[in-house]
Amino acid sequence: MQERLKELQQEALEAIQKATDLKALNEIRVSYLGKKGPITEVLKGMGKLSAEERPKMGALANEVRDIISANIEEKQQGLEAAAVEAQLASETIDVTLPGRPIQTGNHHPLTRIVEEIEDLFIGMGYTVAEGPEVEQDYYNFEALNLPKSHPARDAQDSFYITDEVLLRTQTSPVQARTMEKHDGKGPVKIICPGKVYRRDSDDATHSHQFMQIEGLVVAENIRMSDLKGTLELFAKKLFGEDREIRLRPSFFPFTEPSVEVDVSCFKCGGHGCNICKQTGWIEVLGSGMVHPNVLEMSGFDSKKYSGFAFGMGVERIAMLKYGIDDIRHFYTNDVRFLKQFQVKE
Numbered sequence: 001m002q003e004r005l006k007e008l009q010q011e012a013l014e015a016i017q018k019a020t021d022l023k024a025l026n027e028i029r030v031s032y033l034g035k036k037g038p039i040t041e042v043l044k045g046m047g048k049l050s051a052e053e054r055p056k057m058g059a060l061a062n063e064v065r066d067i068i069s070a071n072i073e074e075k076q077q078g079l080e081a082a083a084v085e086a087q088l089a090s091e092t093i094d095v096t097l098p099g100r101p102i103q104t105g106n107h108h109p110l111t112r113i114v115e116e117i118e119d120l121f122i123g124m125g126y127t128v129a130e131g132p133e134v135e136q137d138y139y140n141f142e143a144l145n146l147p148k149s150h151p152a153r154d155a156q157d158s159f160y161i162t163d164e165v166l167l168r169t170q171t172s173p174v175q176a177r178t179m180e181k182h183d184g185k186g187p188v189k190i191i192c193p194g195k196v197y198r199r200d201s202d203d204a205t206h207s208h209q210f211m212q213i214e215g216l217v218v219a220e221n222i223r224m225s226d227l228k229g230t231l232e233l234f235a236k237k238l239f240g241e242d243r244e245i246r247l248r249p250s251f252f253p254f255t256e257p258s259v260e261v262d263v264s265c266f267k268c269g270g271h272g273c274n275i276c277k278q279t280g281w282i283e284v285l286g287s288g289m290v291h292p293n294v295l296e297m298s299g300f301d302s303k304k305y306s307g308f309a310f311g312m313g314v315e316r317i318a319m320l321k322y323g324i325d326d327i328r329h330f331y332t333n334d335v336r337f338l339k340q341f342q343v344k345e
């Protein structure tokens with residue numbers, strides 16, 4: 001019996017040694033130390049022993065059990081530690097690897113110009129107004145003093161959808177819409193950016209779709225000098241403190257008098273260069289005093305109220321400011337072009 005117990009101990013220790021995972025180890029525990037295991041089996045034969053030998057055999061059986069159990073315990077700890085090691089090794093992060101750069105976009109150059117101009121006018125108490133791109137003939141032309149037969153309609157060749165609905169050719173209809181909402185009460189002070197459409201053949205300087213920014217002020221005692229002061233400030237902020245402006249007589253059906261506004265060339269300072277076509281001046285916008293007919297049609301008393309309006313092409317401003325030579329760059333969206341306008345914030 002003693003030998004059998006020693007044999008079992010030997011067998012069990014060998015099996016423990018060979019076990020490679022916790023599952024196998026557990027099976028060994030159950031098979032050697034369980035109630036139906038061989039040690040229990042051996043102890044069942046104790047009845048046949050003498051009273052002297054019985055306690056000795058009992059003590060030996062307990063010793064064998066303890067040895068097996070202690071070995072299992074030790075092996076288990078070893079296996080568990082190895083499992084943790086293996087997991088740590090497989091999940092190691094190499095913190096010295098360089099990271100992958102995250103691709104970020106940036107504002108479109110036109111958005112930048114629009115925001116810059118908006119900020120400037122918001123700072124002077126203007127609010128930003130918007131209107132529909134699919135517009136009624138009434139707001140795009142008639143309410144702006146261009147009745148159906150007016151020859152100046154030809155200057156803005158339009159995309160008509162029906163006889164009365166078109167893609168707006170200018171942002172000026174937002175003037176008419178905003179004034180109408182004011183119910184004849186001033187002051188009105190708005191800046192209005194947006195897309196406009198004209199039937200033009202696309203080339204380096206023409207596009208069938210482009211952006212305009214319109215400004216409108218209607219209040220009591222608004223004079224031409226207010227318009228001039230406002231535009232002078234605008235030119236200095238956008239193109240540099242040394243800029244001057246020049247007003248040339250012009251014609252728009254919705255303003256009287258009307259002026260074309262030039263800015264002194266920011267490249268040559270007025271001496272003449274390729275940008276200003278040797279004139280020293282660059283044309284940037286159209287403007288004038290709001291025509292009394294326009295005020296009246298939108299519900300304002302033209303004896304009490306007066307106003308000024310101006311409108312400019314955003315692409316043209318961006319082309320001048322950033323030295324861009326082809327308007328098509330703005331909408332063909334070549335990333336190499338757009339990336340040049342990345343600003344580090």
Ligand code: PHE
Pocket residue numbers: 169170171172214252255286287288309310311312
């Ligand atoms: N709407 C005019 C254009 O598209 C520009 C303009 C706006 C002129 C406001 C005067 C006043 O040419």
